[in-house]
Amino acid sequence: MNKISARTLLGYTTEQLWSILTGSFILVFDNGEEIVTDYKMTLFSSYAWDFHREYPDTPMLPNHHIKVILGDKRLGADTHLVLLGNVMWAVYEKYSQRVIDSGIPEIEFRDSLAEKIYRYTNVLYNDLSYRLEEYVTSIDITDFINAINCPAIKNANNSVEETQQSIDKTYKAINTALMNGIDLPNNPISLAARSKLVSIKQVFQCIGPRGYLTDTDSTVFHQKPVLRGYAQGLRGFYDTFVESRSAAKSLLFSKTPLQQAEYFSRRLQLMSQIVRNLHMGDCGTTEYLLWYVRGPVIENGILKRAGDLKQLVGKRYMDSDGILKTITADSHELVGKTLKLRSVIHCAHPDPYGICSTCFGELSLSVPEDTNIGQMCCTSLAQKSSQNVMSVKHHDGSSVVDGIVLSDVDKQYLKVAPDDNSYLLADKLKGLDVKIIISVEQANNISDVLEVKDIGDLNITRVSELAEIGISTKVGSAYHIETISVNLGQRLASMTYPLLGYIKQYGWVVDERGNYVIDMKEWDWSKEILTLPLRHFNMSDHSSEIARMLESSVGKTNERDGNVSPDVALTELFDLVNDKLVVNLAALEVVLYGSMVISADKNQYGLPKPWTENGLGVMRLSMANRSLSAAMAYEGHREIFISANSYIYKNRPDHPMDGLLLPGEVFKYSM
Numbered sequence: 001m002n003k004i005s006a007r008t009l010l011g012y013t014t015e016q017l018w019s020i021l022t023g024s025f026i027l028v029f030d031n032g033e034e035i036v037t038d039y040k041m042t043l044f045s046s047y048a049w050d051f052h053r054e055y056p057d058t059p060m061l062p063n064h065h066i067k068v069i070l071g072d073k074r075l076g077a078d079t080h081l082v083l084l085g086n087v088m089w090a091v092y093e094k095y096s097q098r099v100i101d102s103g104i105p106e107i108e109f110r111d112s113l114a115e116k117i118y119r120y121t122n123v124l125y126n127d128l129s130y131r132l133e134e135y136v137t138s139i140d141i142t143d144f145i146n147a148i149n150c151p152a153i154k155n156a157n158n159s160v161e162e163t164q165q166s167i168d169k170t171y172k173a174i175n176t177a178l179m180n181g182i183d184l185p186n187n188p189i190s191l192a193a194r195s196k197l198v199s200i201k202q203v204f205q206c207i208g209p210r211g212y213l214t215d216t217d218s219t220v221f222h223q224k225p226v227l228r229g230y231a232q233g234l235r236g237f238y239d240t241f242v243e244s245r246s247a248a249k250s251l252l253f254s255k256t257p258l259q260q261a262e263y264f265s266r267r268l269q270l271m272s273q274i275v276r277n278l279h280m281g282d283c284g285t286t287e288y289l290l291w292y293v294r295g296p297v298i299e300n301g302i303l304k305r306a307g308d309l310k311q312l313v314g315k316r317y318m319d320s321d322g323i324l325k326t327i328t329a330d331s332h333e334l335v336g337k338t339l340k341l342r343s344v345i346h347c348a349h350p351d352p353y354g355i356c357s358t359c360f361g362e363l364s365l366s367v368p369e370d371t372n373i374g375q376m377c378c379t380s381l382a383q384k385s386s387q388n389v390m391s392v393k394h395h396d397g398s399s400v401v402d403g404i405v406l407s408d409v410d411k412q413y414l415k416v417a418p419d420d421n422s423y424l425l426a427d428k429l430k431g432l433d434v435k436i437i438i439s440v441e442q443a444n445n446i447s448d449v450l451e452v453k454d455i456g457d458l459n460i461t462r463v464s465e466l467a468e469i470g471i472s473t474k475v476g477s478a479y480h481i482e483t484i485s486v487n488l489g490q491r492l493a494s495m496t497y498p499l500l501g502y503i504k505q506y507g508w509v510v511d512e513r514g515n516y517v518i519d520m521k522e523w524d525w526s527k528e529i530l531t532l533p534l535r536h537f538n539m540s541d542h543s544s545e546i547a548r549m550l551e552s553s554v555g556k557t558n559e560r561d562g563n564v565s566p567d568v569a570l571t572e573l574f575d576l577v578n579d580k581l582v583v584n585l586a587a588l589e590v591v592l593y594g595s596m597v598i599s600a601d602k603n604q605y606g607l608p609k610p611w612t613e614n615g616l617g618v619m620r621l622s623m624a625n626r627s628l629s630a631a632m633a634y635e636g637h638r639e640i641f642i643s644a645n646s647y648i649y650k651n652r653p654d655h656p657m658d659g660l661l662l663p664g665e666v667f668k669y670s671m
Helices: 014-020 039-046 050-054 066-070 079-101 106-131 141-148 151-159 164-179 188-194 200-207 237-253 256-272 362-366 373-390 392-396 446-450 497-506 539-551 554-560 566-577 585-594 619-625 628-632 637-642 663-667
Strands: 003-005 024-028 034-038 277-279 289-292 297-299 302-305 316-318 324-326 338-341 354-356 414-416 422-425 433-438 468-475 478-485 516-519
Touching: 014 039, 024 039, 034 039, 034 066, 039 066, 039 079, 050 079, 050 106, 066 079, 079 106, 141 151, 141 188, 141 200, 151 164, 164 188, 164 200, 188 200, 237 256, 256 373, 256 539, 256 585, 256 619, 289 566, 373 539, 373 585, 446 497, 497 516, 539 566, 539 619, 566 585, 619 628, 628 637
Parallel strands: 003 024, 277 354
Antiparallel strands: 024 034, 289 338, 297 302, 316 324, 316 338, 414 422, 433 468, 433 516, 468 478
């Protein structure tokens, strides 16, 4: 087999290589590494090598070829971006200092490289669309028939049972058959899935069971799932009627829920735009964000949480050796450790509207010149949330009710039942004096258990809806009460029928605060005490939860102003957002920083710095007490005009929209 130097190929244009490259060969790179490849992969890679042709001192490395990038995978929708990114950063590393020494700003050079990626992508798309026209294929019903008749998929569909665990097992078997390239080597559906050209969840809906579906209020039809998919056909009345709610849900969510998500996005953008400037360099702050890096959480064989590492990539931390290091996707050794992260909310850059690139992290290299960093980070969060609300029909798929995840503290008192939807008392509490404490406001109808003959006649959600409970334990002569949250977003827990029956038999007492106290001395430890409603936490709920956390209310001004730790709030925001989305911590830091104030009590609504007070602001008040240009771009103009505060308080932070209202004052010109 012939050996060819990769650098030799740089002497030819991609157009010329189309006419001279054939067959397979060994390609030798500048570092001496060799790969066996063919003309197809090399021609594709050559489009990115225009970087090398323009910057010839850039080393030609193996990861500048898609053979190395793909390994045993197929060419996908994002392969060209990985390839172009690898080459661009190699150019940046080799030439950035030269460019700076020549007097060209670093960010200008970086922006020019990003522009070239755009141009090279356009050339790649146009050229391959023309040259590969004869290879374009399509998908028809026979491809679906072949897929569902594949032995592995057929056996999985035939053996599926009416449980979520069985449906998940079936999906896993279908995924394996589609992705291994052995069972369906040339099936267009398998090829599309392996190339990431289609959503694998939507493929499951076609050739696997449709699964558990939900009504328009996201209540799961838990009587039984739909065990057929679209390719097999929904032939029963129940299946057809239940599936019809998917279209109704899609139509519903495209109206008010989407409008609410988009309007929240607008409010958040106006708030976040105050974080205007990203400065390259290091502010030198000595305040850090302590962050415990969690790994994947698997309970009852189900992945409940993927871990933090993916969303921390690019963040910088102070290592124990006193050296500032960067987290990468391969930094698995950091899982289980508490890191001292450089964070935007502790940035000490003197610009009252800016942050430094060290606190923001390595993602700063992807920020174009003159970008409003607050707007960019806010958009990265809001657009994902809005898109998922709009695509609720596809994202719901088989609507898996989110399972319970207990913290390490909660695990000392509770454990998750096998159904992942109920709570049991922890085994370690057996033999102790255990009492459950329930707020009277959350169990208004508990007396109903004394009025009915059969507890089964009660609707448990009407008896109690619990956001939290207290568990009292006595060890020796000392009592300890632990308050534990038992809700998942808007899903509030209810006392189970066994617990209601226990209460009917043994009763309760009322403590000095008016709470119900239930003595669990005679309790059967094998039975669940609380359960969550079978309601799917959809993307509309998720968007509303994010809005509720960031906006808060006027009544919570004093609570949030200087009393709520921004570090704790950031952790909660991170957990909430990444429960459904994948958003880097750096972006969430900027969004939270934009909502922070120095002191609402002192009417100081500017961005806090390490040498000032700090607190979480209330969005409505911040909008009215920062520059009024943002308020004019929002709503409530009448209230702003008639409010005395609009005229009394003049020491307000600037806003990028000030120039729209007062162009002469902002841009220093006269009419």
